[in-house]
Amino acid sequence: MRVALMVTCINDALYPGTGQAVVSLLRRLGVDVEFPESQTCCAQPMVNTGYLDEAVPVVRNFVDAFAGYDAVVTPSGSCAGCARHQHSIVARRSGDATLQSAVAETSPKVYELSEFLVDVLGVTDVGAYYPHTVAYHPTCHSLRMLGVGDRPLRLLEQVRGLTLVELEGADQCCGFGGTFAVKNADTSVAMGSDKTRRVRDTGAEVLVAGDNSCLTHLGGLLTRERAGVRTVHLAEILAATE
Amino acid sequence: MSGGTFVGMPAFPTAAREALGNAQLRHNLAHATGTIRAKRQRLVDEVNEVSDWEELRLAGAGVKEAALRDLGTQLELLEASLTANGATVHWANDAAEANAIVASIAKAHGVDEVVKVKSMVTQEIGLNEALEAEGIAAWETDLAELIVQLGHDLPSHILVPAIHRNRSEIRDIFLAEMGQVGRPAPDDLTDEPAVLAAAARAHLREKFLRAKVGVSGANFAIAETGTLVVVESEGNGRMCLTLPEVLVSVVGIEKVVSTFADLDPLLRLLPRSSTGERMNPYTSTWSGVTPGDGPQEVHVVLLDNGRTNALADEVGRQALRCIRCSACLNVCPVYERTGGHAYGSVYPGPIGAILNPLLKGVGGPGPEGEQVDSLPYASSLCGACFEVCPVLIDIPSVLVDLRAQVVDAHRGGVPKVEALAFKGAAVALSDSRKLAFGERFTRLGLRVARRFGAAKWTSTRDLPPAPPESFRAWWKRTDGGRS
Numbered sequence: 001m002r003v004a005l006m007v008t009c010i011n012d013a014l015y016p017g018t019g020q021a022v023v024s025l026l027r028r029l030g031v032d033v034e035f036p037e038s039q040t041c042c043a044q045p046m047v048n049t050g051y052l053d054e055a056v057p058v059v060r061n062f063v064d065a066f067a068g069y070d071a072v073v074t075p076s077g078s079c080a081g082c083a084r085h086q087h088s089i090v091a092r093r094s095g096d097a098t099l100q101s102a103v104a105e106t107s108p109k110v111y112e113l114s115e116f117l118v119d120v121l122g123v124t125d126v127g128a129y130y131p132h133t134v135a136y137h138p139t140c141h142s143l144r145m146l147g148v149g150d151r152p153l154r155l156l157e158q159v160r161g162l163t164l165v166e167l168e169g170a171d172q173c174c175g176f177g178g179t180f181a182v183k184n185a186d187t188s189v190a191m192g193s194d195k196t197r198r199v200r201d202t203g204a205e206v207l208v209a210g211d212n213s214c215l216t217h218l219g220g221l222l223t224r225e226r227a228g229v230r231t232v233h234l235a236e237i238l239a240a241t242e
Numbered sequence: 243m244s245g246g247t248f249v250g251m252p253a254f255p256t257a258a259r260e261a262l263g264n265a266q267l268r269h270n271l272a273h274a275t276g277t278i279r280a281k282r283q284r285l286v287d288e289v290n291e292v293s294d295w296e297e298l299r300l301a302g303a304g305v306k307e308a309a310l311r312d313l314g315t316q317l318e319l320l321e322a323s324l325t326a327n328g329a330t331v332h333w334a335n336d337a338a339e340a341n342a343i344v345a346s347i348a349k350a351h352g353v354d355e356v357v358k359v360k361s362m363v364t365q366e367i368g369l370n371e372a373l374e375a376e377g378i379a380a381w382e383t384d385l386a387e388l389i390v391q392l393g394h395d396l397p398s399h400i401l402v403p404a405i406h407r408n409r410s411e412i413r414d415i416f417l418a419e420m421g422q423v424g425r426p427a428p429d430d431l432t433d434e435p436a437v438l439a440a441a442a443r444a445h446l447r448e449k450f451l452r453a454k455v456g457v458s459g460a461n462f463a464i465a466e467t468g469t470l471v472v473v474e475s476e477g478n479g480r481m482c483l484t485l486p487e488v489l490v491s492v493v494g495i496e497k498v499v500s501t502f503a504d505l506d507p508l509l510r511l512l513p514r515s516s517t518g519e520r521m522n523p524y525t526s527t528w529s530g531v532t533p534g535d536g537p538q539e540v541h542v543v544l545l546d547n548g549r550t551n552a553l554a555d556e557v558g559r560q561a562l563r564c565i566r567c568s569a570c571l572n573v574c575p576v577y578e579r580t581g582g583h584a585y586g587s588v589y590p591g592p593i594g595a596i597l598n599p600l601l602k603g604v605g606g607p608g609p610e611g612e613q614v615d616s617l618p619y620a621s622s623l624c625g626a627c628f629e630v631c632p633v634l635i636d637i638p639s640v641l642v643d644l645r646a647q648v649v650d651a652h653r654g655g656v657p658k659v660e661a662l663a664f665k666g667a668a669v670a671l672s673d674s675r676k677l678a679f680g681e682r683f684t685r686l687g688l689r690v691a692r693r694f695g696a697a698k699w700t701s702t703r704d705l706p707p708a709p710p711e712s713f714r715a716w717w718k719r720t721d722g723g724r725s
């Protein structure tokens with residue numbers, strides 16, 4: 001099985017540690033993950049803001065970069081959601097039949113990390129060790145667009161040393177929402193502060209999620225609030241060992 | 243007396259900012275929507291214990307979708323059945339036509355007041371204000387609508403129009419305003435719900451008994467039998483539907499369903515989704531005129547007002563399935579923070595964010611156009627609305643499609659900063675070499691952003707520290723961590 005890592009543009013530029021964690025985690029599980037260097041972005045920022053024409057070349061680059069792989073793994077629920085559900089919209093609009101069939105070919109092979117681990121590799125115990133108190137925030141796109149369900153929780157439950165605490169109102173949006181965070185900054189921050197208040201209430205040391213974009217928003221609020229809670233991507237916890 | 247209209251409201255971000263500063267409003271809303279959410283969830287679970295909520299949703303969506311696919315025929319059937327039942331059918335293309343029809347009926351009967359059943363569509367067309375301009379007073383009889391009307395206020399929720407008000411505010415409104423327009427509130431009025439309801443009842447009774455003309459909307463209109471249906475909680479609607487001599491019902495053309503049996507899934511979905519009850523207390527149906535019983539003259543105004551535009555929108559047309567249950571408002575994290583007024587329409591929340599642009603069209607001129615164009619962006623696309631919608635309206639997908647329409651409507655002119663940014667991003671992100679080049683500037687970019695601006699982000703949130711190198715640089719340098 002040829003497996004490609006889609007690291008996502010945000011992780012590439014701001015969170016290389018998350019990509020490195022996916023690589024070491026998958027290697028540990030016996031998967032020789034490749035990194036197609038021509039990849040860039042899933043086009044989600046354009047699609048979700050309404051710039052569909054601008055998304056066309058980005059989607060084209062995506063399907064070119066990942067053609068021929070059996071699976072594309074990404075540490076981002078929203079990027080996986082974009083590839084699986086929105087690339088076809090962009091392709092249809094482009095009127096380019098070749099692009100449409102390339103998208104139809106690639107989209108179903110895109111997996112969010114927890115889906116890939118649980119559904120494709122069939123593991124929930126990935127041999128991780130992480131001796132901290134952790135609260136899990138299910139990001140909206142992984143929760144509702146992809147339906148990852150409790151897969152991330154099942155993975156976290158098997159991590160040795162980890163104490164999982166319950167986050168009240170976990171499934172309510174953190175308020176990031178891509179360009180929403182800037183276009184409707186006040187509302188975004190109001191939503192985010194309600195979320196961080198609940199995170200602080202759990203007493204967790206670490207807030208974990210499967211999407212660094214939501215964690216950028218929440219982490220930005222938590223450090224500003226001097227809450228003493230770190231944000232860590234799921235991949236980094238699963239990659240951690242003794 | 244007028245409650246004012248929404249026209250001229252500022253765009254969503256501005257209106258939202260104002261609402262966010264109102265701590266009382268946020269508290270009222272979080273409490274009220276939280277309570278309804280929990281009640282609804284219990285009932286959905288209850289349905290799932292014996293059958294399947296998803297199947298019921300599919301059935302509800304199917305019934306509405308079938309009627310919309312065949313809308314022309316269904317409407318002709320409806321007109322024929324209503325006429326055969328002794329009702330007079332009028333067609334209205336827009337708000338002005340509909341308002342003129344209602345006003346002329348009232349005038350023909352020489353009345354200067356009408357009583358009203360709570361109705362979204364008459365608010366959509368600004369009927370009360372239009373009647374007032376003709377010297378006709380329209381009295382709202384739904385308790386929450388009465389609070390809104392007496393408070394010279396605007397509704398902020400589909401089902402609970404005064405959700406933004408608390409008990410003591412309501413008491414103050416009743417004391418100050420009831421006497422101006424009819425029977426005053428008793429001097430010893432307290433803010434006990436039962437006491438407030440009793441004051442409203444006494445105030446309204448006088449109006450029910452006096453009114454010659456009643457005005458309603460309809461939740462559903464059945465083509466086969468020419469039957470209109472109103473679903474409500476208080477029974478005040480039933481008084482308006484049965485006491486006056488003349489009844490005028492303004493009905494959006496998307497309300498039509500084919501047969502009586504089609505009501506079955508809808509009447510099970512609606513109360514569960516809206517108030518979190520198995521059944522609503524009052525369901526009134528009327529089919530034209532019944533000699534010697536109820537109104538002896540019945541008019542039905544079938545209103546388009548943008549609905550055929552919405553129907554022509556391939557992605558957006560599903561919004562016409564909406565049964566106005568308000569479940570999407572009650573789960574929406576944006577609505578919960580901003581309240582309904584920020585949406586600048588009688589249709590607030592997620593459904594308002596799509597319905598208003600669909601009915602009015604995007605890309606319009608001036609502040610009104612700007613307000614409409616801001617609505618598809620008034621969402622974080624979290625998907626909670628789609629999850630609860632009883633008729634399976636994929637609101638997030640419609641939002642994204644409408645955003646594309648907004649962007650397209652503004653192509654060609656002088657491009658905004660945002661459009662330029664996305665054009666630039668498209669170039670950088672379609673070629674990894676250009677991206678890699680750009681990433682070398684990430685650290686610098688972050689430092690600049692932190693110092694100078696990106697103010698919308700950094701005024702309240704920190705930016706993450708810049709990493710020493712990008713992932714792709716790391717991969718290249720270390721051969722993917724192997725060296």
Ligand code: SF4
Binds near residue numbers: 563567571
């Ligand atoms: S869109 Fe769906 S959830 Fe929202 S009011 Fe309409 S029917 Fe209810």
